[in-house]
Amino acid sequence: PDISRTSIFETLESEVRSYSRSWPAVFETASGSWLRDENGKDYLDFFAGAGALNYGHNNPVLKTALVDYIMNDGITHSLDMHTVAKRELLESFERTILEPRGLDYKVQFPGPTGTNTVEAALKLARKVTGRESIINFTNAFHGMTLGALSVTGNSMKRAGAGVPLVHATPMPFDGYFDGSTEDFHWFSRVLDDSGSGLNRPAAVIVETVQGEGGVNVARPEWLRALADLCTERGILLIVDDVQMGCGRTGPFFSFEAAGITPDIVTLSKSIGGYGLPLALTLFRRELDVWGPGEHNGTFRGNNPAFVTARAAFDHYWSDDRLERDTLRKGERIRQTFMNLATMFDGVSTRGRGLVQGLVFDDPSDAQKVCAFAFEEGLLAETAGPSDEVVKLLPPLTITDDELEYGLNIIAEATAKVCA
Ligand code: PMP
Secondary structure, three states, X not given: OOHXXXXXXXXXXXXXXXXXXXXXXXXXXXEEOEEEEOOOOEEEEOOHHHHOOOOOEOOXXXXXXXXXXXXXXXXXXXXXXXXXXXHHHHHHHHHHHHHHHOOOEEEEOOOOOHHHHHHHHHHHHHHHHOOOOEEOOOOOOOOOOHHHHHOOOOHHHHHOOOOOOOOOOOOOOHHHOOOOOOHHHHXXXXXXXXXXXXXXXXXXXXXXEEOOOOOEEOOHHHHHHHHHHHHHHOOEEEEEOOOOOOOOOOOOOOOHHHOOOOOEEEEOHHHOOOOXXXXXXXXXXXXXXXXXXXXXXXXXXXXXXXXHHHHHHHHHOOOOHHHHHHHHHHHHHHHHHHHHHHHOOXXXXXXXXXXXXXXXXOHHHHHHHHHHHHHOOEEOEEEOOOOOEEEEOOOOOOOHHHHHHHHHHHHHHHHHHHO
């Protein structure tokens, strides 16, 4: 790397930088599943902006919609004023996403990012129920603002707050991974124990697949049992679909496969469709207890993101092609990973749709695989409490050839590291 060109990042930008340390290049352009750095080296993207680029970089369908909008002097900033772009987004969301699934949610624009929608969800659950505590799960990731961080089960991220978090209610739940639903008997007993302080929580917040937590897949039966328990106890169920929503696991919402209907759903990352910041909080109609202005924010009306979001709904979600393709490509990754798990000791795999993890008993092996992949021109990140999982999160629009090409690099890297 050309040090003189990278040094401003080191001298001026905060030490809080993270991805730039794993991938020390200066990126300049990107198209589809590829990024190009300033020296002209191409990188295949098995990371997709941490799930913010499900439709790839500069997707031509979304780009055309965006460029047309800007060229026609479309509104860019509007707080929460009514705009044509917002109306068309809401109409498309209702038509292509909510109605076909029989979902009757109201929609809030809580602020630009994932952590904003989590904050809105937590605040709403507490306001509706008049209760304070929230139950979260081991290894959960919900965002970096104080409320979202207080329900994030990652000690390194929590340490970033410096001092103890507000109303943190950690609730390790070891049945998460592959335990049986029997574990809920224990959960119920904790809820019944008035000494635990948890007998009347406002909500449970859960990811159906923990992304940052290491591709931990909740089984459908487990999610159904959790949803039933919440209903019985009058606890609101929040599904954080910031990373697993927008088709990452196949269906638009990750909870569809389990046949549950959460009370509150958070969406961000790929909802804007073009890598533009946008977040949605969805909730059952009767939970809309907000008064005007009770959850404000200057950047709630990202109209260019409304335009690209709508283009994505119309183009990709008016039929089930993307969902079927995602499941097929996910299966292709799973086959490769199963083979690697058979070939090498200390390697296993888990995932759903186009979020697939290759899990290494020795975390340094996972990190070596990603470092080798980077040298070979492939971006893949590690996840999990010890960064022991190579997590593949390619754009859903990746071609079969690109997927094959990238999988070969991962297989080669694994063979090299594990040999
Ligand atoms: N929830 C989940 C499940 C996430 O994966 C993330 C981001 N990795 C967030 C919330 C926070 O989103 P953001 O980084 O946009 O604030």
